[in-house]
Amino acid sequence: MTTTADVRGMTRRQLLSRATAAGASFVVGAGFIAAPDAAWAYETTHIKPEAFATLVQMARDIYPHDRIPDENYVLAVKGYDTPEAAPAIEAGIAALDAAAHGKGFPGYLGTGWERDRVDILRGMEESGFFQMIRGGLVTGLYNQKAVWPIFGYEGESYSQGGYLERGFDDISWL
Amino acid sequence: MAAPFDLTDDSVVVIIGTGAGGGVLANELAQKGVSVVALEAGGRYLPEDYVNDEWESFGQLAWVDPRTTSGDWRVAKDFSGLPAWIVKAVGGTTTHWAGASLRFQDHEWKAATTYGPVQGANLLDWPIDAAEMAPWYDKAEAKLGVTRTGGREGLPGNNNYKVFEAGAKALGYTEVHTGRMAINSAEYDGRTFCHQTGFCFQGCKWGAKWSSAYTDIPRGEATGNLEVRERCHAARILHDDSGKVTGVEYFDADGNLQMQAARVVCVAGNSFESPRLLLNSASSMFPDGLANSSGQVGRNYMRHMTGSVYATFDKPVRMWRGTTMAGIIQDEARHDPSRGFVGGYELETLALGIPFMAAFLDPGAWGREFTSALDAYENMAGMWIVGEDMPQETNRVTLNHAVKDQFGLPVANVHFSDHPNDIAMRNHAYRQGVAVYEAVGATRTFPTPPYPSTHNLGTNRMSEKARDGVVNRWGQTHDVPNLFVSDGSQFTTGAAENPTLTIVALAIRQADHIAREMSAQTL
Numbered sequence: 001m002t003t004t005a006d007v008r009g010m011t012r013r014q015l016l017s018r019a020t021a022a023g024a025s026f027v028v029g030a031g032f033i034a035a036p037d038a039a040w041a042y043e044t045t046h047i048k049p050e051a052f053a054t055l056v057q058m059a060r061d062i063y064p065h066d067r068i069p070d071e072n073y074v075l076a077v078k079g080y081d082t083p084e085a086a087p088a089i090e091a092g093i094a095a096l097d098a099a100a101h102g103k104g105f106p107g108y109l110g111t112g113w114e115r116d117r118v119d120i121l122r123g124m125e126e127s128g129f130f131q132m133i134r135g136g137l138v139t140g141l142y143n144q145k146a147v148w149p150i151f152g153y154e155g156e157s158y159s160q161g162g163y164l165e166r167g168f169d170d171i172s173w174l
Numbered sequence: 175m176a177a178p179f180d181l182t183d184d185s186v187v188v189i190i191g192t193g194a195g196g197g198v199l200a201n202e203l204a205q206k207g208v209s210v211v212a213l214e215a216g217g218r219y220l221p222e223d224y225v226n227d228e229w230e231s232f233g234q235l236a237w238v239d240p241r242t243t244s245g246d247w248r249v250a251k252d253f254s255g256l257p258a259w260i261v262k263a264v265g266g267t268t269t270h271w272a273g274a275s276l277r278f279q280d281h282e283w284k285a286a287t288t289y290g291p292v293q294g295a296n297l298l299d300w301p302i303d304a305a306e307m308a309p310w311y312d313k314a315e316a317k318l319g320v321t322r323t324g325g326r327e328g329l330p331g332n333n334n335y336k337v338f339e340a341g342a343k344a345l346g347y348t349e350v351h352t353g354r355m356a357i358n359s360a361e362y363d364g365r366t367f368c369h370q371t372g373f374c375f376q377g378c379k380w381g382a383k384w385s386s387a388y389t390d391i392p393r394g395e396a397t398g399n400l401e402v403r404e405r406c407h408a409a410r411i412l413h414d415d416s417g418k419v420t421g422v423e424y425f426d427a428d429g430n431l432q433m434q435a436a437r438v439v440c441v442a443g444n445s446f447e448s449p450r451l452l453l454n455s456a457s458s459m460f461p462d463g464l465a466n467s468s469g470q471v472g473r474n475y476m477r478h479m480t481g482s483v484y485a486t487f488d489k490p491v492r493m494w495r496g497t498t499m500a501g502i503i504q505d506e507a508r509h510d511p512s513r514g515f516v517g518g519y520e521l522e523t524l525a526l527g528i529p530f531m532a533a534f535l536d537p538g539a540w541g542r543e544f545t546s547a548l549d550a551y552e553n554m555a556g557m558w559i560v561g562e563d564m565p566q567e568t569n570r571v572t573l574n575h576a577v578k579d580q581f582g583l584p585v586a587n588v589h590f591s592d593h594p595n596d597i598a599m600r601n602h603a604y605r606q607g608v609a610v611y612e613a614v615g616a617t618r619t620f621p622t623p624p625y626p627s628t629h630n631l632g633t634n635r636m637s638e639k640a641r642d643g644v645v646n647r648w649g650q651t652h653d654v655p656n657l658f659v660s661d662g663s664q665f666t667t668g669a670a671e672n673p674t675l676t677i678v679a680l681a682i683r684q685a686d687h688i689a690r691e692m693s694a695q696t697l
Contacts, residue, residue, distance in 0.1 A: 062540045065549060118541060125540075134540055142532035142548075143229050152552030153494065153528040156226035158379045162371030163332075168496035169370075171333040173489045174340045174614065 042074050046086035051093040054108050055080070055133070058096065061117045062134050063141055067150050076140035077133070092129030099123055177401035179211050184435035186211045187688065188422050189442060190408045190451065193266020194677040195661035196442030197386030198317070200402070201394035202685030208692060209399050211434055212391075213406045213424050215443070216262035219269065220388055224377030228529045231376035235269055237262040241446065242574045245591040248623050252537035257588040259626040260444055264404060265387025267444065267628070268674070269377045272499035273356040273384070274522060275320040276671035277311050280304040281509055282517075282562070285667040288509060289516040294593055295564035296474055300666040301638040301647040307679060314679040318356035318384040319363055327359045328352045329368055332496025334523045337487070337555040341610035342503045342521075349504035353522065356384040356674075357497060363389070372525065374498035406432075409583060411439055411455040411464055411657070419464075419657045425581050438688060438697060440649075442660040442681075445475065445630035449571045449663060450586040452634070452644075465634075465651035470643050472572055474565035474635050475588065476668040477627035479596045481559045482524060483607030484535065485616035486550035493525040493555050501557075506606060507670045515598040518670045519561025521607060526556070534625050547620060555611060559603040560629070562670045564593035571633050629673050634663040648687045649680065656697055660684055 044052045059073045080089045093108070099120045100108045111117050124130050141147065148155050157163060179186050186209045189196045200212045216237075225231050236259065243250035243257045250257075261267045281288045283304055286297040315323040322328045329352045331339060342350040357374070358367045368382040381388055394400035405427035412433070413419045421435040441448045449472040453463035463471050501523030508518050526534060528551055536544055547554075574587040592600075604621040611619055637643025640652035649664050651657045660681055662673050669676070691697035 063545050064542055065545050067549075121540075134538075138533050139229060139529070143529045148528055151528050151548060152490070152492070154492075155527070157371050157495075158226050158369075158373070162369035162380075163495040164368075164370040166495075167492070168332045169330060169336065171336050171491060174336055 042078060044081050046083050047081050047089050051090045052081065054093045054096060055089060057109055057117070058093075058121070058133060059137055059141070061114060061121060063137055064114065065147075065150070068141075068147055072141065072144055072147050075144060076137055079136070079140065088129065092127075092133070095124065095127075095129065096120065176398040177209070177395070179209060179401050181432060182435050183209070184420070185209055185437055186435070187438040187440060188213065188434055188436040189440045189660065190422065191215075191266055191442035191444065191447070191661060192264050192386060192391060192402060193261070193442065193444065193661065194268050194271075194386065194674045195681045196440065197265060197268065197390050198678050198681040199440060199442065199660045199685050200400050201386070201390035202682055203689060204394035204397045204399035206685065206689040207399060208689055210394070210401070211436075212400065212402045213408050213422065213434070214264050214402055214404050215407045215447075216264060216266075216405065218264040218387070218404050219377065221377065221379045221381045224269070224379050226371070226373045226376060226379065228376065228527050231373075235261045235263050235377065239579050240577055240585045242577055242585060242587045243589070244587060245569070245589045247590045247592065248537070249626055250590070253626050256626045257590075258444070258446060258630055259628050260630065263387065264391055264402060265385045268385040269387055270375050271628075271674055272374050272522075272672070273497075274499050274502070274672040275315065275318055275354050275356045275675040276520070278304065278307070278669040278671055278676060279507065282667065282669035283307070285517070285562070292516060292564060292595060294566060295595065296567045297565060298635070298637060298642055298666050300636060302636075307683075310679040310683040311675065313682050314675050317390075317682070318675065318678065319358055319365075320354050320356050320675070321359050322351070322354045326362065329355055329357060329359045329497055329500040330370075331501065332370060333491050334493035334496070334525050334555050335501035337491055337614055338501045338503070338523050338557055338610065341612075341614040344613035345606075345609055347503050347505045351502060352500040353502045355497070355500055357500070358382045365389075368497055370496035372494045372496060372498060372527075407581060408443070408451055409454065409581060411441075411451065413457065413459065413464070413654065415459075417459060417654060419654055429581070438656045438658065438692070440658040440660045440684075440688075441634075444661055445633045445663040446571050446586040446588060448659060448661055449633040450573065453573050454583055460653075465644055465653045465657060467653050468641050468643060470635060470637075472633050473567045473570045474632040475569040475571055475590060475630070476563050476565055476632040476665065477590060477624075478629040478631070478668055479519060479559070479561040479563040479599050479603075480624040480629075481600050481604060482556060482622035482625075483559070483604060483611065484547075484554055484556040484620040484622055485608070485611030486547065486618045487553045487555070487615060488617055490552050491555045492552060494527055498525055499523055499558070503610070506603070513602055515595045515602065517562035517595070517599065519559055519599055519603050520670055520672075521603065521610070522558045522560060524556045524558035535620060535622055537623070547618070550618070557607055557610070559600065559607065560670065560672060561599050561603065562668050563596045565632055565635070565667060566591075566593055629662070629668070631662045631665040631668045631673060634659045636664045636666045649684045658684065658688065
């Protein structure tokens with residue numbers, strides 16, 4: 001992942017202006033999606049950036065954790081940005097947008113509330129596309145060590161001697 | 175002759191599998207001077223190799239060769255290619271097991287007699303009983319260093335246990351403690367004590383938990399009587415015209431087919447692979463598979479009635495810290511049909527890390543109902559339910575000829591559907607588990623469905639009469655005198671207790687029998 005928005009000489013202002021035009025949760029540039037504050041960006045290589053931004057929003061709507069930043073959802077799905085996977089992803093996202101149109105929205109990203117997007121997803125949760133994305137997220141999102149501290153999970157402990165001297169029985173509220 | 179042994183050496187006992195059954199049997203025979211070749215499908219991993227990381231460890235240790243599933247159990251939908259969470263490595267699933275080491279209750283050896291007829295259940299009494307097994311349990315507990323037996327102290331309770339214990343006592347339960355565990359509370363048998371690291375399921379990096387991988391296996395090898403062949407996958411057991419087995423064909427680490435001659439063959443590949451091997455060894459003399467004149471090979475598959483209950487609280491628990499399963503409530507383990515089911519169940523503490531919690535809390539679930547539970551992970555406590563399930567003839571392992579493994583052999587299909595008794599018991603256990611946590615202020619509870627099976631039992635069951643099962647009181651097949659079954663597949667019924675201690679006790683006893691019969695030249 002690139003961490004700045006100006007890898008290809010694009011300024012933050014350009015990105016932001018494109019974001020406004022796209023009306024999306026993400027800044028969408030030529031091959032880029034990025035955070036509104038340009039704290040990070042991801043350059044797609046095979047999936048159209050608009051479709052990728054929709055995919056990232058879909059990932060958050062499937063497993064919404066408000067304390068997990070977008071960056072980790074991007075990491076969770078960027079494995080689909082390959083020549084082999086891209087056509088199926090773009091087809092799936094097109095179906096998602098079509099379902100949104102059917103409910104009177106300009107697209108999946110053009111919905112206002114999470115409940116509108118969840119309603120769209122419920123309508124396609126038995127589809128192979130939805131199940132592939134959801135199944136992949138179980139490891140793609142929750143097996144990122146970077147998100148573990150957000151849940152309080154401490155991960156590996158052997159190198160620190162376990163918890164024998166570090167609070168294995170420190171509960172105090174019972 | 176000392177190890178390594180020649181492929182043509184037909185004086186050896188060939189053991190297939192090196193876990194709680196095969197690994198113990200191999201060492202016990204080697205200690206008695208019997209020559210043993212142990213074929214192990216997996217590689218060798220020791221405490222320095224184990225990793226405190228759930229998915230990475232799963233990739234290192236789990237048996238992920240193809241299998242298929244059917245039946246109405248939810249595992250067939252959510253984990254259709256992974257009916258069991260067991261290990262492919264030297265030491266087998268003793269690397270992964272939690273360490274809970276409980277004897278059967280006396281009446282559980284005689285389930286058919288005790289429970290009476292249960293419609294749809296293929297209940298049978300074991301041909302052995304508590305009195306006969308008591309001395310072997312003594313030996314098994316000493317080998318494993320089980321806490322709260324033999325004068326060994328219990329483990330200290332971790333945070334997850336303290337929540338569990340407080341709820342249990344508030345509910346009036348009295349048989350509540352940190353378990354009888356094959357995890358050292360003090361240094362024992364050259365192994366250190368538990369450092370409360372968590373990750374018991376990922377292989378104990380301290381070696382504080384007993385595993386045959388770093389106890390029985392190296393001790394057997396040190397005698398010069400045991401050769402362990404790693405990454406060797408048994409394909410077929412061969413026999414002669416008299417119907418006695420003569421050797422084992424296997425694929426070696428390079429994928430080449432080899433044949434090891436044998437005087438005796440012992441099958442200990444866990445309850446899917448053991449019947450699969452017998453079925454894949456069908457011949458013109460044994461068209462339905464080896465040792466299958468009863469038709470019972472692969473049948474009566476049991477996986478214990480399981481489930482979990484997790485609960486969240488308004489304050490932190492941090493259940494992942496410390497020994498994963500050192501906590502038990504035994505009050506419900508009794509047989510008391512007034513509860514609406516026969517048999518009983520244990521409640522045992524359990525914790526998963528975030529990666530596995532996401533996969534197993536409610537497989538397939540999504541949206542905020544699910545993610546808000548994970549958001550409260552730090553404030554979560556957990557327990558596992560393990561109870562006796564009913565043997566059913568239709569719950570069975572068969573060969574799936576449409577799906578082949580990497581060696582071209584038909585894979586095991588595992589068919590399972592709950593018996594009404596299993597469902598009644600699970601619902602009772604869910605209610606009691608939820609009540610335990612609500613008694614200490616749970617804000618939300620999660621009756622969680624069974625995981626891929628860890629306790630796989632019964633597919634080559636022990637029976638007094640040849641028509642009722644596959645092996646006799648020694649684990650010797652009724653049909654083939656020099657062919658034995660040495661793992662949990664010989665269980666006649668499952669009892670409520672975690673099975674490893676009983677598998678080990680049976681293996682020690684079987685080794686004694688085999689060595690005696692060999693020296694008497696009757697084997």
